[in-house]
Amino acid sequence: MDVANTKACAKAPHCIWSPIPPPELRGEAIEDLSTNGGFVSFDITSRHIEGKRLDKTVWNLLNFYAFVKNHVKVKTL
Known part of the structure; x- marks a missing residue:
């Protein structure tokens, strides 16, 4: 979060890490979602x-x- 406040990263998309799949991937086969690190989501805007x-x-x-x-x-x- 501290890096996001710097001028160089001010225009970067918001990024979220989660140990569970995002809503877009829920319902997929569990074998396809196995991970040891989690999931990263970016909020890409126009x-x-x-x-x-x-x-x-x-x-x-x-x-x-x-x-x-x-x-x-x-x-x-």
């Missing part, structure tokens, strides 16, 4: 996808898993 921002937003979301995986691996070494 501001994040207007004009040229769409490509950057999509790229960031698609690479989020690799970003987290790299940081978790680095912290455990």
Whole structure:
């Protein structure tokens, strides 16, 4: 939350972590939802996808898993 108050992150989408699946995934097979880390949800608004921002937003979301995986691996070494 402290980082979200910095100027550099002021325009970033709101992010939520939860140990349970978000409502959009409830009802899916439990085998498909098994995780040892939880679920991350982003609140993407029209501001994040207007004009040229769409490509950057999509790229960031698609690479989020690799970003987290790299940081978790680095912290455990």
